[in-house]
Amino acid sequence: MSVMIYKQNFALHDKARKVYYRPTVGDCSCRYNFDGQDYLLFNLDNKRFFYYGLLFNYLHLMIEGRNPLIAYQRSLHRTYTCFGESTTPSIHFLRRAWYAFSRLLAIPIDDSFACESCGPCPEIIVCDGTMIGMRKDLMMPMNDLDESKLVPVKGSLHSDRVLIKTARARYLLLQYSCFKRDRKPVACPQKLTDKEFKQLTEILHSDGFVALEKLLLKIEDQHQERLAPVPYRKFLSEIARNSPACGMVQIAGCKQACDVLKRIANRSIDVFLPENACHWSLLSENAPVISSFLLLCQKHCSSGIPQEVFDLLSHILVTIQAPFKISEPDKCHYPEPSEANKFSYFPSLPQLHGNAVYQIDKSRLSTANDVCNKRSSKHPALTPGIFTIYCPHAICYGFEVLKECESPRHPFQIFKTRFPKPPKIVVYDNACGLHQYCLNREPIFFQKTSFFCGPISLERAYRLPI
Known part of the structure; x- marks a missing residue:
């Protein structure tokens, strides 16, 4: 029986060979076919034999170098060609040999997925x-x-998770905050007109967001302009987004952070005092948006953080916890x-x-x-x-x-x-x-x-x- 034996690159002298079977012991007419195991040959289909070293060589190249099978077959073909050999295994038979060989490997596949x-x-x-x-x-x-x-x-419901439910109010507040939707500051911000500012406060009042309405009116009384002061801009731009409040401040699953924010909103603790450093650290770690806003207000507000800011924090905390009341x-x-x-x-x-x-x-x-x-x-x-x-x-x-x-x-x-x-x-x-x-x-x-x-x-x- 004529067979084809494929070995590693350094053993290229093997071509088609003839192998023989031998009769078995006993009265039956059975015969023992050549399987190549004694010569470390992998029997694909009784006609094509692959040296185990060739298959193991690709196994390690795949693991260490992430080599695809087609690249390995091309390298074999070029190496064989350099030595004048034309018995390169085709990708079809090499793939069949590799799949059959891989099924025989004792690989704990399930354990590798943990x-x-x-x-x-x-x-x-x-x-x-x-x-x-x-x-x-x-x-x-x-x-x-x-x-x-x-x-x-x-x-x-999505309407229960957002801070501002009306799209027009979100647009006006984003313009008022001097930020774009991509969270980049506007180079040349435009002030809101008297009509736009009045419309913004009226929508906030009708939507039940009285805390933000009072804060905007207080800012207008203090600064006499239709642009948000620098400490408020970044925070107001986040409020103006059509995103869940529990996504902006992801503390709904942390009871300690919610308790700290509630105590801050009720003004029962001053997180800027040294003895409350642990509370400030917890808030900064879980709610960096709010902690950065409070820090800017503390630095720029000479008379202290306004009461309207604390009322705003109370409203935000209620909105954060609203989706989880079901x-x-x-x-x-x-x-x-x-x-x-x-x-x-x-x-x-x-x-x-x-x-x-x-x-x-x-x-x-x-x-x-x-x-x-x-x-x-x-x-x-x-x-x-x-x-x-x-x-x-x-x-x-x-x-x-x-x-x-x-x-x-x-x-x-x-x-x-x-x-x-x-x-x-x-x-x-x-x-x-x-x-x-x-x-x-x-x-x-x-x-x-x-x-x-x-x-x-x-x-x-x-x-x-x-």
Whole structure:
């Protein structure tokens, strides 16, 4: 029988060879075929044999140098060609040999998807999608969830989470603060007209934001101009955004920080006194936006921080805690874990329950409230990619094949259905949209989770000081 033997680069004299079988002992007519094991040869299909050293060589190149298989095959072809050989293994047979060989390796794959430092359920998550698509026609259909038997879960409302509910008031206040929407100061700020300032205060009064209305009127009496003083500009620009107050100041899950802010608003403690340094440190760590604002007011206000500022802080604290005043959903709202999902792999995070049905998804406001979605286009034949989650030590905890374009729904479903308790910190390039998505559906579950976003890569996220 003629066979082809492929060895390492330094053993290029091997060409097609003839091998023989030998009869077995006994009366039967069975025969013992050549399998190559005595010569450290891996038998692919009884016609092609690969030297184990060649396969192990690629194994170490893949691990240490991240070499793809096609690059290894090209290097073999060039090396063989330099020595006048034409028996280079094709990429087709080399791939088959590698896949068959890798199945024989005793690799604890499940153990490699967990970090020794973070444990089976990490508290800090770095997640993102990658564009590694697969053919859509090869995906097996999955049974859809029967939503008629589930009671919809009610989340919080966007109007209860923002400080200023009217878009016109937010626009005027942002102009008054001398900042742009991208958080950059305006080079040549324009003052509000008397009509615009009056309109701003009237809207604030009608929306129930009397604390901010009184502060703006006090500033006007003191400075006689329609531009915010320097100490107030940055803080007022943050209030003017259409973002949740609990996102601007992420202290809803920290009872100690909320108590400190409440005592500051009630003027029961002075955080600038040396004996209250621990309270100031706690506020600076958990609410840097407020601590920076109070520090600027303390430095620039000669007569002390106005009472209207403390009233404003009280209103902000109430708005921060508003989304979490609802009751936690019962277990009956969540279905049993679905059938084994062949398109997701989380060895240390098995599915605890299925995906619930949410009231906001039943309403027409779902698309309007779930803002900050990524803009992406679909491939006609390939899936959008896979969604991965990592710990800060660059250990992948699993992945899920994206059947649709990436959106905040994918990390939300992973955290809610697989994590017994939510992570404390989530780093995601669309964290603003993910935070809104979570508050619309499961505000209680994600109350103690802090979301961080930015145009960062996974490599930079691993080195964040968190």
